[in-house]
Structure formats: C-alpha cells, structure tokens
Amino acid sequence: MTLSNYLFFTTTCEEALRFYAECGFGSITTLVRHGDNGMPVRTESMRGKIMHAQFTGPGVSFFASDNDDAEPMRGFAMMFVLNNRARTKFLFARLAEGGVITTPLGVQPWGDYYGKLTDKFGVQWMLNCTTET
8 A cells, every 4th residue: 555645736737747856856747638639628627737636756756647626735735855955945946946944954853854835836845855965
C-alpha cells in the first residue's frame, strides 16, 4: 500500500506542475487532459485543462488535476524532509516566489532548520532540515 497526495487546482494545475519542475522537484510523468482522446468534459471551460497528472522525482510522488469545483487547499501541507541546508534554502526561496511565508526558515525550538509557506498556487509547504550542513 502507498499513500499519495492528490492536489486539486481549479485551472492552474499545469502552471503549478511546471513551476514545481523548475524548482527541481521532478517532472510530470503522466498527463491526461479534459476532452482529449474521448475523455469527458464536464464544462467547456475545462477542455484542455489537466484531468489527471502524476508528478515524480527523487523522493517525490504526487498526483494533481484541475477541477472547476475544487475547494481551496487548506488544512494540509506538503512536507519535505531534507538533510542539506543549502538545498532547503534553495527550495524554500523558490517556493516562496509569489507566495506567503508563514514561518520564516530558521532553527526552531526542536533544533531543526524549518520553515512554512503557502505558494502562489495556494499549496502549503513545510520544509524541515534535520542537519546543520
């Protein structure tokens, strides 16, 4: 059994996944569009938007799609557990572009290097680095 996250966007899934690829998380490995190859289209505004996608990279695997009736993403966060501060700083800075930092990246009371933000697509991210280098 494997547990995976599934992110629901209203119409920005492709832009978000492209951004995550540019951040260095991985790449889109599966992509199915609303209306392609006989796939259903609930509303014409969804034609060509992402019906289902898989995104994978080293230690990363999640699914995503566009749904015009998707609820705002809240009450959860995607969490990276890292062991390299330079990589943590890089990823945090990239994800923060156009987003909102809710916990600045820094050493926390539990001793780890941690920060939390909501990216420009409304996805919350937590980055926790367990080492000092």
